[in-house]
Amino acid sequence: MKKWLPIASGLATGLLAATVFFADFSPGNPGQAVADNSKNKTNAEKVYVPFGEKDEYYLFASGGHSGQMFIYGVPSMRHIRTVPVFSPDSATGYGFDKHSKEMMGGFTWGDLHHPAFSETDGDYDGKYMFATDVGNSRAAVMNLETFTVKDIIDVPNTSGPHCAAFVTENTEYMFLPTRFAVPIGREYAPLDDYSEKYRGVMSAVTFDEKNEKLNIAYQVALPPWSYDLSDAGKKVSKDWAVMTTYNTEEATTNLEINASQADRDFIVLFNWKELEQMVKDGQYDEVTGQKMIFPEKHKGGMYLVPVAKSPHGVDVTPDGKHFIASGKLAPAMTVFSFEKAFKAIENKEFAGERNGIPIIKYESVMEKEVNPENALGPLHTQFDDQGMAYTTMFISSEIVKWDPKTGETLDRVPVQYSPGHSVAAEGDTVAPDGKYLIALNKIAKDSYLSVGPSHPESMQLIDLRGDKMEVIQSAPVNPEPHYAQMIKADKIKTITVYPKDEKDPDAVYSQEETRIERKGNEVHVYGIAMRSKFIFDAKAERPDQIEVKKGDKVFIHLTNIDFDQDITHGFAINGYDLNIEVQPGQTNTVEFTADKAGTFPIYCTNFCSALHQEMTGYFLVKP
Amino acid sequence: MAGKKLSILSSGLIAAAAALIAASLFFPWWGMEFFAPQYPEGLNIIVYPDKLEGEIDIVNGLNHYIGMKGFSEENFPEFTYLKYLIGGLALLTMITAILRRKTVLYFLIGLFSIGGLLGIWDLRRWLHDFGTDLSPTAPIKVDPFVPPIIGENTLANFITNSYLGTGSFLVLAAFILILIPLWKDR
Ligand SMILES: [Cu+2]
Numbered sequence: 001m002k003k004w005l006p007i008a009s010g011l012a013t014g015l016l017a018a019t020v021f022f023a024d025f026s027p028g029n030p031g032q033a034v035a036d037n038s039k040n041k042t043n044a045e046k047v048y049v050p051f052g053e054k055d056e057y058y059l060f061a062s063g064g065h066s067g068q069m070f071i072y073g074v075p076s077m078r079h080i081r082t083v084p085v086f087s088p089d090s091a092t093g094y095g096f097d098k099h100s101k102e103m104m105g106g107f108t109w110g111d112l113h114h115p116a117f118s119e120t121d122g123d124y125d126g127k128y129m130f131a132t133d134v135g136n137s138r139a140a141v142m143n144l145e146t147f148t149v150k151d152i153i154d155v156p157n158t159s160g161p162h163c164a165a166f167v168t169e170n171t172e173y174m175f176l177p178t179r180f181a182v183p184i185g186r187e188y189a190p191l192d193d194y195s196e197k198y199r200g201v202m203s204a205v206t207f208d209e210k211n212e213k214l215n216i217a218y219q220v221a222l223p224p225w226s227y228d229l230s231d232a233g234k235k236v237s238k239d240w241a242v243m244t245t246y247n248t249e250e251a252t253t254n255l256e257i258n259a260s261q262a263d264r265d266f267i268v269l270f271n272w273k274e275l276e277q278m279v280k281d282g283q284y285d286e287v288t289g290q291k292m293i294f295p296e297k298h299k300g301g302m303y304l305v306p307v308a309k310s311p312h313g314v315d316v317t318p319d320g321k322h323f324i325a326s327g328k329l330a331p332a333m334t335v336f337s338f339e340k341a342f343k344a345i346e347n348k349e350f351a352g353e354r355n356g357i358p359i360i361k362y363e364s365v366m367e368k369e370v371n372p373e374n375a376l377g378p379l380h381t382q383f384d385d386q387g388m389a390y391t392t393m394f395i396s397s398e399i400v401k402w403d404p405k406t407g408e409t410l411d412r413v414p415v416q417y418s419p420g421h422s423v424a425a426e427g428d429t430v431a432p433d434g435k436y437l438i439a440l441n442k443i444a445k446d447s448y449l450s451v452g453p454s455h456p457e458s459m460q461l462i463d464l465r466g467d468k469m470e471v472i473q474s475a476p477v478n479p480e481p482h483y484a485q486m487i488k489a490d491k492i493k494t495i496t497v498y499p500k501d502e503k504d505p506d507a508v509y510s511q512e513e514t515r516i517e518r519k520g521n522e523v524h525v526y527g528i529a530m531r532s533k534f535i536f537d538a539k540a541e542r543p544d545q546i547e548v549k550k551g552d553k554v555f556i557h558l559t560n561i562d563f564d565q566d567i568t569h570g571f572a573i574n575g576y577d578l579n580i581e582v583q584p585g586q587t588n589t590v591e592f593t594a595d596k597a598g599t600f601p602i603y604c605t606n607f608c609s610a611l612h613q614e615m616t617g618y619f620l621v622k623p
Numbered sequence: 624m625a626g627k628k629l630s631i632l633s634s635g636l637i638a639a640a641a642a643l644i645a646a647s648l649f650f651p652w653w654g655m656e657f658f659a660p661q662y663p664e665g666l667n668i669i670v671y672p673d674k675l676e677g678e679i680d681i682v683n684g685l686n687h688y689i690g691m692k693g694f695s696e697e698n699f700p701e702f703t704y705l706k707y708l709i710g711g712l713a714l715l716t717m718i719t720a721i722l723r724r725k726t727v728l729y730f731l732i733g734l735f736s737i738g739g740l741l742g743i744w745d746l747r748r749w750l751h752d753f754g755t756d757l758s759p760t761a762p763i764k765v766d767p768f769v770p771p772i773i774g775e776n777t778l779a780n781f782i783t784n785s786y787l788g789t790g791s792f793l794v795l796a797a798f799i800l801i802l803i804p805l806w807k808d809r
Contacts, residue, residue: 531684564681611688611762 043472046463049076057425057486059438060115060129061459064480067110069131069142074425074436074486077461077475083147085140086110086133093570093580093605094149098589103140103152111135114483116165116174118207122234122320122430126491128207130174132161139165139176139205139214145495146583150212156288157184157201157219163227165205169238169430173217173272177202177243181224185288191252198224200245201292204272218279218291220302222268223355224250226259229313229380234320234430237338239273242323244311248354260310260329264362266354267305267314267325269341274301296356303345304354306362307334308369313380313421317404318387318430322367324404326378326391332371333378333391335404341365370407372400382424384464385434392419392439399439399462401469413469415460418442423484424464433488437462437469440481448476457481496565498585506557507587511538516546523548523594525556529569529582532611534558534602544617550597552621559587562608570605573619579605597623629723633804637728640797641716647797648672648709651788653746655770657682659780668694672790673706675699689779690761691753701745709794712738716801728804735798746772 049055055073058080063070067087071080087109088095095104110133118128129142137159140152155161160179167174181198183189189197200222206215222245230243248265251258275293278284283298284291295302308330316323325334344350344364351361377395384390389404397418401411421440425433444458456476463470501507508514508526516537517524525546527536535543536556548554560569560582571588572579576596582588604615629637650671657666666685667677675696683693696702712735719727747769755767763779770776776783 562681562684564678564684614762 043470047075047077047461047473049073049078054489056489057436058489058492059423059484059486060117061440061477061484062112062115062131062480062482063478064113064482065109065111065135066478066480067112067133067135069112069115069129070477070481071147072459072475073489074438075461075473077459077473079475079477081147082478083142083149085112085131085142085149086136086138086152090579093588096578096590097580098591100149101591103149105138105152105154107136107138109135110138112482113162114165115485116167117485117487118171119167119429120170122169122238124426124429124485124487124491125171126487126493127209128171129485130165130167130207132164132176134160134162134179137161139174141207141212141214143212144492146498147494151214153205153214153216155203155205155216156290157182157186157199157292158203159186161203163230163243166230166232166241168232168241168272169234171207173204173206175202175204175230175232175241175243175272177222177227177230177268179226179228181226184221184292194224194252195250200225200227202227202243203290204275216290218275218284218293219287220270220275220293220295221287222295223248223357225266227268228311231314231316231323231428233338234316234318237316237320237323240269240271240338242305242314242316243268244307244314244325246310246328263309264306265309265311266359267307267311267323267336268302268357269305269360270302272301294356299356302357303341304357304359305336305341305365306351306359308332313378313391315381315383315428317389318383318432320430322404324381324389324391326381328377328379328394331376331378332369333381333389333402334369335367335407336365337367340367368407370402370409372402372409372412375400375409375412379419380421382422382427382437383432384424384427384437385432390422390424390437390464390469392422394418394420394442397441399437399469411469413462413471415439415441415462415471416447416458416474417445421481421483423486425486426488427486434464436486437464438484438486439471440484442480444476447474459484496584497563498583498587500563500585501587504587506589507559508557509559509561511535511561514538514543516540521549521551522553522555525554525558527556528559528561529571529604529615530561531567531609532604532615534571534604534615534617536617542618544602545620546602546617547620547622548594549622550594552594553591554594555589555591557587557589558582560584567608568606569608569615570603572603572605574601574603576600576619581606594621597621627725627808629725629728629804629808633808634720634723636800636803637716637720640800641713641720643793643797643800644709644713644716647790647793648706648713650790650793651676652790652794653772654786654788656784656786657781658784659782661780669788672709673702685781688761688763689765690758690763692756692758694753699749708738716797719801725808728801732801732805735801739794739798743772 057074059072059074061070069083084094094100113134116130117124131140137155143150158178159182161176162179164176165174178200181200183197202220204217206217225245226247228244233240246265247259284293307325308327310329311325312328313326323336344360349361349364350358375393379392379394381389381391391400398414402409419439419441424437425435439460441458444455459475460471461473463472514535525536563585568583580590600619602617602619651669653670655668669676719731751769754769
């Protein structure tokens with residue numbers, strides 16, 4: 001206890017200093033960047049991507065509670081696209097067409113936290129992007145040929161997978177640990193029974209690439225703590241993964257105080273290969289339809305590593321030999337050794353257990369504690385091509401560059417302000433690129449034109465190529481950049497039009513095949529969109545009208561037969577709260593009940609050609 | 624009439640011509656490329672003896688604005704028999720090479736010339752037909768036009784470039800090959 005006293009008091013002083021410091025910033029002057037004009041010019045050149053040329057990297061930034069993913073180009077920091085994932089988006093008709101509506105499962109929003117690329121041999125392969133929803137406990141996968149979401153699953157027993165997604169070296173699994181402990185099956189249980197009945201379930205999710213489907217392989221009923229961040233092992237540690245946890249106090253109220261009491265929390269260290277084997281050997285219980293490992297009953301594969309109180313980030317070095325934890329409430333980074341941990345496990349150097357999970361002795365696995373002077377609130381670490389570490393300091397608003405081998409502080413750069421995560425170019429692969437780091441700042445106080453009391457968040461691009469780190473670009477963002485991934489642009493191979501799918505019974509690729517079929521009270525429309533008209537039934541007197549009776553169930557299958565790059569059509573029914581999109585070559589379906597009688601114009605929402613304004617029709621509902 | 628036989632060399636040249644004509648079946652004969660600000664990469668119509676290639680659907684989609692009929696293989700009856708005519712010509716040329724008779728060669732050259740002229744006339748007829756028979760209800764009115772068989776033409780925001788394809792050059796080369804014996808064996 002004694003040795004934590006100076007640290008705690010240091011932290012308190014730091015907090016105070018940071019607050020005072022903050023208040024001292026004069027408005028409209030974010031740091032010293034503005035002062036030096038010639039330096040600004042050089043920085044502008046460093047991020048300038050002339051028209052006609054393209055950025056070197058894609059940045060996939062989680063959109064937090066917008067439920068969306070924001071795509072940027074780096075180094076220009078130009079916003080390229082917003083991809084809706086967990087929230088409906090009328091710009092793309094997402095959440096209105098049949099497939100995306102089904103995927104949304106009745107939810108109207110999500111809290112997209114940690115995006116993660118699919119990997120091959122520990123390197124991004126540019127094929128898929130995974131994301132999790134803390135708001136409604138879901139996982140999603142986006143195809144990077146089309147930048148569209150292919151599957152979303154509800155993850156039962158898991159509540160708020162904040163600590164995910166992180167994928168293993170060959171995308172065998174992505175793990176979703178829980179932030180808010182709940183009873184299994186989310187059944188009612190009084191908070192007095194928290195320690196007995198509540199659990200922080202972790203789910204092992206698999207991805208079937210052929211069918212583009214997510215699935216839950218098994219779950220682990222971890223103790224009722226809050227799981228915060230995680231990373232998969234690499235190379236020597238590839239079968240392992242680490243995650244931080246707080247509230248090992250198992251407090252049930254006023255967590256700000258009550259979950260910050262213990263000197264030490266834990267890193268959960270687990271071997272997913274071993275857990276996989278345990279499931280194969282039948283060492284699990286069947287609960288709520290899931291294969292659930294209970295650590296107190298099914299022994300093996302899981303260990304606890306003591307770590308300074310309330311840790312946030314835990315990151316595996318590119319060589320896979322170490323993992324670095326950053327103590328949100330302890331002003332230090334701790335470097336742990338996988339090899340030491342493996343040895344300690346072999347020699348059973350345990351200091352007892354918690355909830356049936358052995359605790360590895362701190363001294364047996366800790367390599368060094370690193371505490372850069374006055375750097376406060378270390379959160380998350382990224383790496384460059386030399387293996388150097390870059391840690392965001394939430395409270396002292398800076399990025400600190402340091403050497404994990406020696407613990408020596410190499411450089412520091414202020415950012416504006418309060419960086420949570422940061423992302424380096426391919427920074428969590430086995431082979432980071434160096435070059436760039438982006439600080440994902442939680443506030444941007446006075447940095448941009450005012451938009452009222454709530455300011456935009458910000459991202460700042462830091463050049464890692466020189467001797468000194470340098471902030472060379474700053475971009476406001478929609479709420480909230482939580483975490484991001486940066487991938488070399490040439491790794492992503494998008495398609496320009498959807499290929500014809502002759503087997504799709506809903507698709508019609510020629511005007512002659514268009515038709516409207518009635519089956520009882522169901523009306524099935526097989527129509528096409530092309531520049532600049534809709535044809536729902538080519539033989540009808542008015543091929544661009546759909547007439548139904550009130551109460552009919554309407555199925556509109558629409559194929560965009562413009563197999564021409566970027567000729568996207570929209571389909572909206574005025575006054576019917578419907579809007580879908582068909583990209584070139586795509587067939588899309590909207591299903592609804594015609595519950596309002598009347599006359600409702602149909603129009604193309606996505607500007608497609610000179611006669612876009614004429615691309616209309618009528619939806620008539622007989623009373 | 625049973626004049627001198629053509630020399631072995633001439634016969635060989637004619638045989639080579641036959642091979643070139645046969646080969647031309649597998650190459651495009653004629654093409655048209657369209658450029659517009661929105662299509663800097665260009666759109667193509669590529670004509671083989673028996674089929675169309677290129678961004679035909681896209682070109683048709685754009686052409687409907689000016690009321691032009693759609694290009695499709697069904698619209699050109701030539702596609703059903705042209706390859707047999709060319710194949711037949713290759714066969715006749717081969718027979719000429721084997722027979723090594725001057726009269727047959729004269730006949731072949733005559734046939735070749737007539738066929739070639741008919742081909743050019745046919746292409747020009749189609750270009751005229753498509754460019755002048757525009758739908759009166761088209762959303763955008765343009766003056767009737769006839770693109771050249773070879774060369775540039777400007778239409779609305781499009782610059783078109785018509786050109787001969789590899790197949791045409793092969794046949795042209797074959798024609799020259801069968802002309803050489805006329806001079807060699809004179
Ligand atoms: Cu349209």
